[in-house]
Amino acid sequence: MEIAEQIAAAVPAAVPTQSECPSGTVVVVAPDAIADVLRFLRDDPELSYNALSDLTAVDQREREGCFYVVYILLSHSRNARLIVKARIAQAPNDDATPSLPTATGLWQAANWAEREVWDMFGIKFDGHPGLSRILMYEEFVGHPLRKDYPVGKRQPLVEERDPIADPWPSRDGR
Numbered sequence: 235m236e237i238a239e240q241i242a243a244a245v246p247a248a249v250p251t252q253s254e255c256p257s258g259t260v261v262v263v264a265p266d267a268i269a270d271v272l273r274f275l276r277d278d279p280e281l282s283y284n285a286l287s288d289l290t291a292v293d294q295r296e297r298e299g300c301f302y303v304v305y306i307l308l309s310h311s312r313n314a315r316l317i318v319k320a321r322i323a324q325a326p327n328d329d330a331t332p333s334l335p336t337a338t339g340l341w342q343a344a345n346w347a348e349r350e351v352w353d354m355f356g357i358k359f360d361g362h363p364g365l366s367r368i369l370m371y372e373e374f375v376g377h378p379l380r381k382d383y384p385v386g387k388r389q390p391l392v393e394e395r396d397p398i399a400d401p402w403p404s405r406d407g408r
Contacts, residue, residue: 237261237316240281245270260317268303268320269335275307275316276340283307283316286337289347291355293381299323301332301357322357333358354379 238252238261248267253260263271275283285308292302298321305318322332336359337344348359349368356377359365367374373390376383 237281240278241271241274244274244278255317258315258317260319262302262319262321265303265320265322265334268318269337271318272305272307272337272340275318281309282311283309283314285310286341286343286347287315289337289344289351291351291357291379293355293379295324296381301355303334303351303357305337331356331358333360335360336362338362353377356380 236252237259238250241248241250241261241263245263245267248263248271250271251262253262275281286305287308288304288306290304292304294300294302301322301324302319303322305320307316307318308314309316320334322334324330324332334357336348338348338359339361345363346368348362349365351357352359352362352365353367353369354377366372370378371392373392375389376387
């Protein structure tokens with residue numbers, strides 16, 4: 235039985251489609267079912283995708299009208315890799331913030347990766363314990379890996395400082 239059939243049997247709302255690429259098997263699922271699909275893939279004793287290797291996003295709004303959030307899962311016991319994509323539809327000029335549920339409850343490795351996707355693409359992860367910028371500074375406006383981000387955009391200037399003599403204050407006030 236193909237992995238998409240196993241996912242469809244366990245999570246009917248996922249409506250999975252399966253394809254093969256040079257990196258391995260790719261399964262695209264409905265965004266509303268991504269949390270259940272990831273939990274199934276991790277907890278199913280036969281599949282046992284026990285590690286989140288990477289999490290990223292792809293902006294395909296110009297070609298397909300959507301973002302893809304891409305999860306790369308590993309099964310150490312079976313020495314297998316699976317690429318799971320959640321397709322988030324959004325028109326290129328739609329101001330609504332795309333979102334998915336967080337995967338940090340399943341894999342702690344999702345924490346910083348989800349922050350990076352938020353910072354670079356503006357995709358929110360509902361339930362994330364501390365969704366904030368991780369690569370860009372707090373005053374940065376926009377999300378630079380979106381294809382509609384203006385190449386020549388000027389950002390707000392921030393005062394130059396010596397990070398050794400004058401480190402940023404911690405967020406918890408220490």
